[in-house]
Amino acid sequence: MLKRLGEKLLRLYCHPDFQEDILGDLEEYFRVNSSEKGEAYAERKFLVDAVMLFRFSLLRENWLSQKLIQTTMVKNNFKMAYRSMMRQKFYSFLNLTGLAIGMAACIFIAIFVKEELSFDKHFEDSDKIFRIAGNLKFGDNVFNLGFVPDPMAKTVKEEFPEVENAARTRGDATILVSYNNNYFRQSNITWADQEFFSIFSIPLLRGDRNHLLDEPNTVVITESTAKKIFGSEDPLNKVIRFNDELDIKVTGVIQDIPDNTHFKYNMFVTMLNRADARQNMWLSNNFTTYVKLNAKESKATVDGRFPDFLMKHFAEQVNQMMGIKLEDAVASGALAATYFLQPIEDIYLYSNLDFELRSGGSIENVYIFSIIGFFILLIACINFMNMATARASVRAKEVGIRKVLGSLKSQLINQFLMESILSSFIAAIVAVIMVTLLLPSFNTLTDKQIVNPIFSMTGLWPYLLISTIIIGALAGIYPAFVLSSFSPSKVLKGEVTQGKKAGWMRNILVVIQFSTSIFLIIGSAFIYSQLDYLQHKELGFNKDQILVVNETQLLGNQLQAFKTELERNPLVESVSVSGFIPATNTYNDSPFLAENATSADEGVSLQIWYVDQDYAKTYDLKLADGRFFSKEFASDSTSMVLNETAIRRFGYTENPIGRRVKSLSGNNSYTIVGVIKDFHFRSMTEEIQPQVFFLGNSPDNLSVKFKADMTNEVLATTKASWDSFSGGKPFEYDFLDQIFADSFKNQIRVKTIFSVFAVLAISIACLGLFGLAAYVTEQRKKEIGIRKVLGASMATLLTLLFRSFTFLILISAVLAIPLAWWYMDGWLSDFPFRVDMNPLIFIGSALGTLFIALLTVGYQSMTAARRNPIENLRNE
Amino acid sequence: MKKFQLGEFEEIVLLTVGVLFGEAYGVSIKEDIEKRLNRKVSVGALQSALRRMEKKGFLVSEFGEATSERGGKRKRYFKITALGKKALEYNIQTRMDLWKQIPDVAFEFKIC
Structure with a gap:
C-alpha cells in the first residue's frame, strides 16, 4: 500500500527518463530491507525514499511551471475554501475543533492498541516461545496456573523432541541489596535458569551469554539496576550482598527489559541458589516454565503429549503422598490436571490465570477501545457532514453562480471535496499537536512509556496521512453531492429547500x-x-493509621526488642510482627483435611498466614467464635484460627472450637481455637478464600497501629528506634491505606x-x-x-x-x-x-x-x- | 575554474563510479560508499548528484539488463567521461597544492 503510494508519487514528478532505473533501485532496496528488517519497515522506507527523491535535478522538465498553470483552478479552490472558512469563523472553529478532538482521541487509541498488541513480540522467534500452564482440579479446589512443577522443564526437554530448550523462573521478590555498604531496596528479583537467556533474546551488554547463571551465587542485572548500584563502575564480576548474608557475583548486564513484556524483572539470580528447584516434586506447581519449540506448529503435538506424560511422571508421587492411585483419582474426577502451552505473545492480552505475573492487559479492552475510537471518529465525521449541509444555504448562491458561469458538477464536487480534505488536514495538524502535548498525561494514565509515537520510523504517520485523506473524503463526499446538485435557477431565486431524504x-x-x-x-x-x-x-479490617515497616527480618534477634520499644510509645496502640499484610496479594496456600476425612481429594486449600499474638488486635479483626492466639496458652503452637469460609468448607458450622484439622499427609494435626470473621485479605476484586492463621515466625514486616493524627510523630519515633537497632540499614515503610489505594490502580x-x-x-x-x-x-x-x-x-x-x-x-x-x-x-x-x-x-x-x-x-x-x-x- | 567545480559528495560519488568500473549503478554505488566511508547515503542525494554530474558531462549512462528482483526494471550503469576525469584531476591537484603550501610550523602541536 505504502509502496504503491510511493511509486505513484515518484511517477508523478520524476523525469520519465529516470523513472525506470530509480524505481528499479528502490525495488532492490525494498527486497533487501524486507528480508532483513521486515516488510512493514521496507514499505515505509520505500515511501520515505520516494518522497526524499523530490529533488530539483530529478524533476520532470518544466514540471513546476506546468503544474502552476494546471493548479490555477486548484488555487482558486483553496482560496474559496479559505474564504468560506473565514466568513463563518465560528462554525469553522466548531467544525475543526470537533474533528481535531476526534482525531486526537483516535490517535491515542491507536497508540494504545498498537502498544498492547506489541507485547512480547520483540524477542527473536517470539512465535516459537511458549509458557507451560496448567488447569488443576483437586477436590473442590480449582487452580489455573502459569506455574508447573520443578522437574517439568528438564523432563520435557529430554522427552519431547519438539522442545528445543526449556527454562524456568521463580519468584518476584524484593530484597535488600548492598554494595560497599550502600543499601538498595531492590524489587523485581527473580530466580532463573541459565537457559532463560538462550530462549529470550534480551540483548547482553556485558558478560558471556553461555555462562551467565551456570554457577551458584551468580546474578544477571539490568542496565538501569547496574547504574543504580554501581554508578559508573564496571559491574562485571563485582560482588553484591543480599540481605546482609549472601554474597553474589554479577556475571552479566542485560539491556532493560522493554516495557511491553509480560514479565518485569531487574535481577536474575541463578536457579542453582534455590534448593526447591531440584527437589523433583511433581505435586507442587511453583515454576514459571518457558519452552522454545522447533516450530510454532508443534504446539498441538506437545499439548497432545501431556496426558501420557502426566500418567508417567505423576503417578508414583500421587500414590506416595496421597495414598491413592492416579488412574482412580482421575477416573473418579477427584483429581484432574491438564497442562498445555501458551504462546508468550498471547500471555499479556489473553491469559487470565490465577496469580498472573503482570495483569492489566486484556483483549476485551483492546476491542472496546478500538470500537470507542471508531465511534468517536464517526461522531466527529458526522458533525462535519451535518455542518456542511447546514451551511448549504450560505453556499447555495455561490454554487448557482458557478453553474451559470459554466462550472461542471464534477468541478463543484472536486471543490467541496478539496475543502473538506483541507479541513481534515488542518484538524490532523491540530490533533498531532494535542497528542504531543498530552502524551505525558497519557503515559501516566496508561502506565506506559511511549515516546514519539507518530513521527518515528515505526510510528503511525503513514496511517495518519492516509486516514486524514480518507476522513476528509468521506466526510466531504455527502455534502459535496448535496451542494453540487442544486439547480441554479432555483437557488438564484432563493428557494433552497432540501428534500425529505437528506x-x-x-x-x-x-x-x-x-x-x-x-x-x-x-x-x-x-x-x-x-x-x-x-x-x-466494609473490609473487615482496619486499614487506617497502620504503618508497615518493611525488611524487619534484617534486625534478626533484635526484632522483639524493637517491637517492645515501640509498644512502650504512648502514641502506639498495638504492634504486630508478620510478613502477611492484608491487601498485598500474598499467596501461600496448601491443602488441609477435616479430621474425619479419609481421602486426599477432600482437601480444602487454605491460605496460610503466620502471625503473632497481637495480629488481630493491630488489624482490628473481629472474632466470630473462640479466641485469638495468646501468650497465656503454651499449646498455641499447634492451634489454628480459621476464617468463616474455611469453617464452612470443612463443614464445621456447629461448634467449631476444639475440633481438629490435619495436614494432607496426616502427620500433623491442629486444634481450632478461634474463628475470625471473613475479611478481604486480598484484592477486593476477588472472592474471600478459606484462610488459616498459625502462630509463627514471619519476620518480614512489622505493623504499627497508632493513634489518629499522630502520623508524623509516629513515623519519626519509629524511625529513631529503628536506627538505634538496625545499625545503618535503611528504614523502609508503607502506610496500609496507601497500599490499599494502590491495589485499585487498574x-x-x-x-x-x-x-x-x-x-x-x-x-x-x-x-x-x-x-x-x-x-x-x-x-x-x-x-x-x-x-x-x-x-x-x-x-x-x-x-x-x-x-x-x-x-x-x-x-x-x-x-x-x-x-x-x-x-x-x-x-x-x-x-x-x-x-x-x-x-x-x-x-x-x-x-x-x-x-x-x-x-x-x-x-x-x-x-x-x-x-x-x-x-x-x-x-x- | 568554475567548470570543474565538484562538491564533496559529488567527488566521492564520481570516484566511486570510477572504482566500480562497469558495475556502477544506483544500488552498488550506494552500498560501496556506505561500506568504504562508513556513512549513510540517502537515495535522493545520490540520484540527484548522479544526474547533476551527467548533465555537466562528467558521467555518461546507459541502460543495462532487466532482472526479476528489480521488478523487471533495467539498471542504469554510469561511466566517467574524459571531462569527468579532468574534473577529478583538477580537484585532487588543487587540494595537493593547498596541502603543500601549509607551513610546517602549523603542524607543531604542543601542549603549552
Missing part, C-alpha cells in the same frame, strides 16, 4: 452520535459506582479512560448538534416568523423546535440502553462483590444527555424564537 439521513447520523454518547455515559457511570462501592465496602485507570472518552463523545456530539440546530432553525426561519406573526407564544415555538431533537435522543436512548445493559452486565460479572444493575443509572444517563442536548439546541432556538418576525420574513 433530513432522514441527518436524523440517522444524529441517532448514531447520541447512542454512542449515551452508551459511554452509562458505562462510565457504572464503572464509577462499582469502584466507589469497592473502595468503601480499575481506576479503566474508569478514567472511560470517563474521558464519554466526555469527549458527548462534547463532540453536542458541537454537532449545535450546528444542526443552526441548520434547522435556519430552514424554519420563515415558518417561525409566520407563526409568531399569527400569535404563537415563545413556549409554543420552543416546544416546536425541541420536539424533533427530543424524539431523536429518545430513540438513541432506546438503542443504547439494551447494549449498555448487556455490556455492563458482562463487565460486572467479573467482580464477586458488585453493585446492582440500577435502572436509575440508565434513565439518569439518558435524561442527562437529553438535558445537555436541549441546552445546546436551546441557544439557537431561543434566538430564533425571540427574533423580530420582520427579520425572518424579509427576503432581499
